[in-house]
Amino acid sequence: MTQRIVSQRTKGQASGGRILPRAGLANKALSLVLGVAVVVFLALAVLGWRPLMQSAVDWLDVGTTPVPCDFVMVLGGGPTTRPLVAAAMVRLGLARTVLVPHMRRPRAGEEVFLPPEDQITREVLLRRGVPADRVRIVGQECEHTEAEARALKECLDREPKATAAVVTDAFHTRRARWIFRRVMGADAERLRFVSAPTEGFSPTSWWRTEEGIRAVLYEYLKVVAYVFYYGRGVWWAAGALGLAAAIWAGCRWRRRGQGAVPAAS
Amino acid sequence: MNEDLDNVTNAPPTREPKGPVSPRRARWVLWLAAAGLVLAVAVVSHRAILRAAANLLIVEIEQGFSDAVWLADGDHRFQTAADLYQEDPRRVILIGRSFPDRLVELGILPPREEVARSRLEERGVPAGAIEFFGEKCRDIWETGRAFKGWMAAHPRSRILILCDRFRSRQTLLALEQVLDADEIARIGIRPLRGYRYDETNWWKVRSGVKGFVSAWLGLWCVWAFGEPPQRPEIWTVDEYEAEIARRIQGASR
Numbered sequence: 072m073t074q075r076i077v078s079q080r081t082k083g084q085a086s087g088g089r090i091l092p093r094a095g096l097a098n099k100a101l102s103l104v105l106g107v108a109v110v111v112f113l114a115l116a117v118l119g120w121r122p123l124m125q126s127a128v129d130w131l132d133v134g135t136t137p138v139p140c141d142f143v144m145v146l147g148g149g150p151t152t153r154p155l156v157a158a159a160m161v162r163l164g165l166a167r168t169v170l171v172p173h174m175r176r177p178r179a180g181e182e183v184f185l186p187p188e189d190q191i192t193r194e195v196l197l198r199r200g201v202p203a204d205r206v207r208i209v210g211q212e213c214e215h216t217e218a219e220a221r222a223l224k225e226c227l228d229r230e231p232k233a234t235a236a237v238v239t240d241a242f243h244t245r246r247a248r249w250i251f252r253r254v255m256g257a258d259a260e261r262l263r264f265v266s267a268p269t270e271g272f273s274p275t276s277w278w279r280t281e282e283g284i285r286a287v288l289y290e291y292l293k294v295v296a297y298v299f300y301y302g303r304g305v306w307w308a309a310g311a312l313g314l315a316a317a318i319w320a321g322c323r324w325r326r327r328g329q330g331a332v333p334a335a336s
Numbered sequence: 337m338n339e340d341l342d343n344v345t346n347a348p349p350t351r352e353p354k355g356p357v358s359p360r361r362a363r364w365v366l367w368l369a370a371a372g373l374v375l376a377v378a379v380v381s382h383r384a385i386l387r388a389a390a391n392l393l394i395v396e397i398e399q400g401f402s403d404a405v406w407l408a409d410g411d412h413r414f415q416t417a418a419d420l421y422q423e424d425p426r427r428v429i430l431i432g433r434s435f436p437d438r439l440v441e442l443g444i445l446p447p448r449e450e451v452a453r454s455r456l457e458e459r460g461v462p463a464g465a466i467e468f469f470g471e472k473c474r475d476i477w478e479t480g481r482a483f484k485g486w487m488a489a490h491p492r493s494r495i496l497i498l499c500d501r502f503r504s505r506q507t508l509l510a511l512e513q514v515l516d517a518d519e520i521a522r523i524g525i526r527p528l529r530g531y532r533y534d535e536t537n538w539w540k541v542r543s544g545v546k547g548f549v550s551a552w553l554g555l556w557c558v559w560a561f562g563e564p565p566q567r568p569e570i571w572t573v574d575e576y577e578a579e580i581a582r583r584i585q586g587a588s589r
Contacts, residue, residue, distance in 0.1 A: 137584055152576065159580045181531045182414050184451060194444045199577075215542065241506040268579045273570045279563055289553055296545075316374040 126275045128287050131294075132241040133248055134266025137165045142235040143265075144170040144223050147213060148190045149240055152267045157239045158199035159329050160265070161325060166236060169196055172213040172222050216247055218300070220254035227258055234261045239276070241266035242290050246297060253301060390535035393551050399524045402496035404467075405481065406430040407452060408476075408507060410500035410528035414452070417498060418459035428467050429456060430486065430495070432479040435472045438573055472572075477563040478508060480514040487519050494522050501527040501534060502551035509558050531567045 116123070140173025143157045143166035160166040174188040185191070189208055196206050227233055239247050252259040258289045269286075277283030298304040378385065399453065405412045405420050405427055417429050431449045439445040446454075453466055470482025487493065499507045504527035512520055538544030571579065 101530055155438075155573070155576055156580050159577060159584065163584060165584075178531070180413065184453065184455065185445065191439060191444060195439070195442060198442055198444065268576065268583065270576070274570075280568060282556075282568060284561075285550075285553050289550060292549055292553075311541060314526055 079176045085129055122133070125233050125275060127291075128242060128277050131245045131287070131290055132266055132274075134241055134244045137236055137265050138263060139165050139169050140236045140263065141233040142223075142226065143168075144172070144209075144219070144235055144237050145192055145196075146219055146237060146239040147174055147188050147192075147214065148243075148268060149170050150188055150195060152240070152270060153238045154195040154279065155199060156194045156265060156267045158196050158201050160236065160238075161196075161201045161205060162199075167205065169201055169239050170209045170223065170226060170235070171196070171206060172210045172219040173208050175212045175214050216250045217254060218326070220251045222261075223251070224255050224258065225263060227255070234263075236263045236265050238265045240286075241269050242286055246294050249294075250297065250301070268312070341474070357358045386531045387535050390502065390538055390548060393502045393505050393548075393555060394527050394535060395508050395525055396527055397523070397525045398496075399494065399506075400495045402524055403547055404428045404430055404493050404495040406432070406495055408432075408479075408497050408499040409497055409503065411531045413569070414459055416526070416528060418456060418461050420496070421461045421465055424464070425537050427465070429465055430483075431466060431468050432470045432473050432482060433468050433561055434479070435474045435570070438576070441573055442530040444532055445569050474567055475564075476510040476558075477514055479558050480511045483511075484515055484519060487515075487522065492525070497523045498526050500551075501529055502538075502547050503554065506555045509555065510563075513558075513562050553562065 086215070137160055143160050145153045151162045154169075154171075157166070157169045161169060171189045171192045174319045176187060177183050193206050193208070196201060207226075209226055210218060212221045213222055223235060227235060237247060237251065244266055248259075248262075248264050253261055255262070270288065272283030277287050295304070299308075346447075353564065401424075403426060407417055421427050421429060431452050433447070433449050438448055440447050445451070449468055453463065456466060457463060469486040469490050470479055473479040473482055481572070483495075497507065497511075504525050508525055511523070515523075530544075533541050533544030533547065538548050
């Protein structure tokens with residue numbers, strides 16, 4: 072029995088014979104699907120630019136409605152906005168005590184321009200009606216959100232039934248929540264995240280201002296960096312690469328198999 | 337013709353000729369070798385690469401004697417300005433008046449220019465050597481425009497700008513958008529080394545990485561968008577608190 076073998080090279084090029092109709096159709100279908108996908112993506116990008124951009128900033132904001140709790144923690148980095156939210160919560164009876172993370176102090180040789188941020192925050196709270204005995208400085212030299220999360224964990228460990236609200240900028244709440252959950256584990260259920268109103272740019276048009284672009288893009292970069300640095304980002308990336316390699320190898324294997332099918336006699 | 341076809345069709349299954357290395361494999365080996373080489377170069381010379389990436393953010397223009405020094409930002413700026421003044425007491429130290437933020441409005445902090453003046457006086461710079469320019473400047477463009485006014489009033493002055501090391505190119509780029517070429521020719525830029533990092537070690541400290549990324553983003557924003565057509569609205573303390581109350585009450589309704 073005569074067996075006629077037609078081998079097919081990749082990319083649909085026939086080698087020593089002709090292109091198999093099945094493979095040619097598959098290639099055409101793939102090109103069509105890819106073309107349609109590109110057109111749909113471009114249409115979405117043009118027509119849905121605004122909702123897309125808005126949802127990008129909405130995704131970062133996981134702040135919830137403030138409810139009565141024992142503590143409200145003011146995260147560092149926004150002394151002109153965040154303490155005002157905490158003060159409002161105390162005034163409205165939504166929180167008993169304000170926790171302010173202790174911030175890094177200048178080292179020898181560093182010029183002191185302004186007082187430490189925790190002192191400024193405390194002063195804002197006092198001036199906005201929070202009694203001095205309701206403001207507590209916690210932690211030691213907190214330089215980043217993770218250190219602040221550890222400081223809050225220490226407080227909540229001492230008071231197992233206490234609940235807390237964490238106040239930060241709206242676009243910072245998702246990363247903050249992720250970090251607090253990572254540090255506090257199951258105790259993170261006792262937390263709520265409250266968004267301070269964003270200043271300097273509007274969430275509905277952030278991509279038109281430098282402040283907005285800087286804040287949102289920088290926050291996304293930080294999210295990625297945190298996932299890689301603290302989370303399992305490296306494993307996810309390795310897994311994705313492995314999967315991509317497996318798919319690629321599978322495609323190659325299939326294509327070779329298709330290229331060596333016996334032709335009908 | 338038929339005989340040729342017969343030879344082809346009855347031939348045993350065709351296979352790639354078994355040479356020493358098939359072209360396809362050779363191509364892959366070449367790609368892998370190139371990728372390996374790039375990786376090896378990146379690992380071996382990562383310091384040089386990271387340093388070069390930071391160097392792109394830095395611009396330094398020293399142009400002989402300057403009779404005025406503008407404190408834009410950056411670590412060590414007060415001490416550097418005081419040293420420059422001690423070097424030649426004819427020099428004037430310039431400070432731009434910035435928009436008073438909420439902490440100033442609440443009376444918690446004095447205006448930034450007042451803080452700057454007191455820091456300079458602590459370092460031996462007399463009040464008479466310090467000049468202020470501008471009014472409520474909210475960003476580098478507004479400050480640059482006010483600076484342009486100062487330059488027009490002092491047409492012979494050459495000015496040295498002290499600024500953050502990683503923000504120096506961004507500062508120059510923004511100033512180029514508001515100053516004329518002949519005015520740009522009269523300024524020098526001294527990028528100040530940070531307390532904790534510079535271009536040789538920024539990747540080793542967290543604040544260095546933040547500063548580097550933030551500086552690149554800022555540079556890109558200034559290059560891509562330039563001066564914003566309209567500034568964002570700034571709420572007073574009362575307006576901000578009203579917004580908070582609106583949100584809390586609106587949410588609890």
